[in-house]
Amino acid sequence: MASRNNSFLMLEIRGAQELEAALNALGQDRLIKATNRRALLAAAKPAVVTARRLAPKETGRMADKIDVSSTLSRRQRRGGGYRRDPNVAHVFIGAAPRGPAVLDEFGTGPRYHKRTRKFVGATPAQPFMRPAWEQHKHQILDDYADELWVQIEKSAKRLARRQAKAAGIRL
Numbered sequence: 001m002a003s004r005n006n007s008f009l010m011l012e013i014r015g016a017q018e019l020e021a022a023l024n025a026l027g028q029d030r031l032i033k034a035t036n037r038r039a040l041l042a043a044a045k046p047a048v049v050t051a052r053r054l055a056p057k058e059t060g061r062m063a064d065k066i067d068v069s070s071t072l073s074r075r076q077r078r079g080g081g082y083r084r085d086p087n088v089a090h091v092f093i094g095a096a097p098r099g100p101a102v103l104d105e106f107g108t109g110p111r112y113h114k115r116t117r118k119f120v121g122a123t124p125a126q127p128f129m130r131p132a133w134e135q136h137k138h139q140i141l142d143d144y145a146d147e148l149w150v151q152i153e154k155s156a157k158r159l160a161r162r163q164a165k166a167a168g169i170r171l
Contacts, residue, residue, distance in 0.1 A: 019145070022152045031155055036089035037070050039151045043144035044068040044093050051094070051132035056104050065095045066129075094129055105129055 023032050048068050055063040069092050095101035107125030112118060164170070 019148060019152075022149075022156075026152070026155055026159060028159075031159065033089050035151045035155045036148070037091065039144055039148040040089055040091040041068055041070060042147045042151075043140050044091060046139055046143070047093055047132045047136040050135055051128050054128035054131055055095075056126045056128065062095055062101060062104065065101070066093075068093045093133075101129075 023035065026032055026035065045068065048066055051066045052063040055066060057063070070090065072090055072092050103123055104126050105128060108123040110122045111120050113120055
């Protein structure tokens with residue numbers, strides 16, 4: 001089930017008891033969150049590539065600034081969908097939260113100088129993030145499920161090595 005809340009898209013995957021059991025077998029909340037985060041970061045890469053390709057070229061180096069990150073700005077954390085939960089991983093796909101990206105994506109209405117009321121221009125919308133998301137949203141969900149299995153296996157191996165080292169066993 002997907003719902004849109006402000007600039008967040010929250011996903012709830014149902015019917016994945018095997019994935020949930022494998023994640024819970026890791027035991028540690030921080031390990032579960034890190035595993036989810038790594039899987040989300042890897043699954044979101046195709047949307048980043050498409051968004052970079054679709055980004056407006058006239059405005060400069062915006063395509064270079066589009067990336068996927070697990071670090072959210074203060075404004076993004078303050079927004080509607082973010083909540084601190086040890087088992088929830090948040091991933092941001094897009095350009096820096098401040099700057100011309102929003103203006104390019106949605107455009108601006110007519111703008112006027114404050115004092116003279118002289119018309120200074122308008123920017124037409126040049127969407128690049130929404131089309132990239134629409135093109136890849138199903139692929140991202142499929143890739144996330146596949147990547148999550150890979151990351152669970154890696155995390156389980158890491159945890160086993162860590163526990164063996166703590167017990168003084170050499171692998």
